[in-house]
Amino acid sequence: GRTFPEALQKALRSLETGRFGLNADKGEVALANLGDDELTARVSTPSSERIFALGEALRRGSTVEELAAVTGIDPWFIDQMAEIYEVRAQIEATEVPEVGILAEAKRYGFSDHQLGYLWNREPAEIAALRRGAGITVTYKRVDTCAAEFEASTPYFYSTFEEESEGERSDKPRVIVLGSGPNRIGQGIEFDYCCVHASFALREAGFETVMVNCNPETVSTDYDTSDRLYFEPLTIEDVLEICEVEKPEAVIVQLGGQTPLNLARALEARGVPIAGTSPDSIDIAEDRERFSDLCRELGIQQPPHGIASSALDAAEIVDQIGLPVLVRPSYVLGGRAMRVVYSYDDLSIYLRELYGTEDVSGLDLSEAPLLIDRFLEAAVEVDVDAVYDGHELLVGGIMEHVEEAGVHSGDSACVTPPPTLSDEARKRILTATEDLSDALDVRGLINIQFAVKGDEVFLLEANPRGSRTVPFISKATGVPLAKIAARVMMGASVEELRVEGMVPPPTERSYVSVKEAVLPWDRFPEEDTVLGPEMRATGEAMGIGRDVGTAYAKALLGAGHRIPQSGTVFLSLADRDKPLGLAVAQAFTMLGFRLLATSGTQRYLQHHGVPAEL
Structure with a gap:
């Protein structure tokens, strides 16, 4: 941002914690209900939520000096935050949006969502009002030379001033949406996909535009793409960039769940989405629609059901039998997922998930609970592939070391799969191709299976880049992310084979193993038993002539000491x-x-x- 308040508000909404800036959203309600003593305790205790408590204290009238004494934070920063609240007071003093106040609020980093909250209007209405008043975003170059020399890096940020900087070429443009902040379940693996997509599209003659907000990533290096926008990945910020860039297409498939969550809204506003359609992505994420599709294709799934109440959940468990795997809809990284072995376990899970002792009246219709029969002693298998509408290119099949039920991000995996029978492998490949065709996939798809003997059960499909793409690409030499990016923009697998991007199939004389890096040394009080909720914060890869050698190398790379006795x-x-x-x-x-x-x-x-x- 141009000022500290603007940059701070943008940084807070970039965190993807459900907040849209320094309060002024639904997240502030819990703070507003706190007593003064409890609020003071939260302000004085360092935590990830302290900044919001500090904002609430400013709203209640605490002075900069008082808060500096309690927190130890330099008064300059608190004074800058106080300016945000001075502008907020002006907003709240008017019942209807005024052009002057609206312009001032945007210069202080207030999002349309925050302004809609304060004026009791929809964000889209605020956006229309400000555009009608000529209050539009401008983009400035990041000055990498501190004004000592002229900076010409294609590295931009938004603000609300008079004119934008930077020129556009006549090349067709593609926007790649990045993965946002690193977190468990969505990390650097997705950034790998975005970066390699940018490289491939530049080589093919496209002008690539990267949108991301994480300074630790390769995608936010100034020379990874033709232009970089260091912006929050929200619908407001991305739409403004699309308005300026007018891209041929926007790639949402490679950055994990963050850009996927924007796909529907972008499409509804006329933004062209590259590759697999948002509707196909929704089919894969909507358990009911996906189950109907699998039944049509004759693809076997574990017995399952969808619960819209606690009573539904108990009835489904009666029908499919224990143990079961339960999880909320639309999650990445297995968040809030658990294996339940008894009805008591189910009741405890529901109370913990929804934060209430009485679960009998819970209405889950907006976000139903997904319940699957848990397949004990099954082997889990991952497949990463690219589909162009005619040909399926399988990057690789990975067999998990841990049993089904341990999150794929926490389980070690081996490629080529050492114990899969030829029959199971054949069924997996057939199901992958049938499903890719039915979903009309253009680009990457990741499918997870559970295998018991020759029986193959489809667990889930994700028509997007997965966290195993970097591993399988390095293990096989097949640049899946690059191939997928080209396919999303209209190339066929056969055309890319002729170009030399798709290497000829070869018999590998080695085995590759991926092992998870788990953060137990940083969180010694955490339960170290792995389950369906992801815990890993990284991964390591080992390559060897056999599984044992490759696995030992991967363990050493992940920081494990392999004991010889004890x-x-x-x-x-x-x-x-x-x-x-x-x-x-x-x-x-x-x-x-x-x-x-x-x-x-x-x-x-x-x-x-x-x-x-």
């Missing part, structure tokens, strides 16, 4: 004892000493495995 503690639930027996026998053969809880010790000794209590 003691192993085992505590197994009754349902896990049969599977745990083989693991215990293997540890004994390797010379490890076993310690176990009483029930586990009795079970192991009964089966001839020595274990101490």
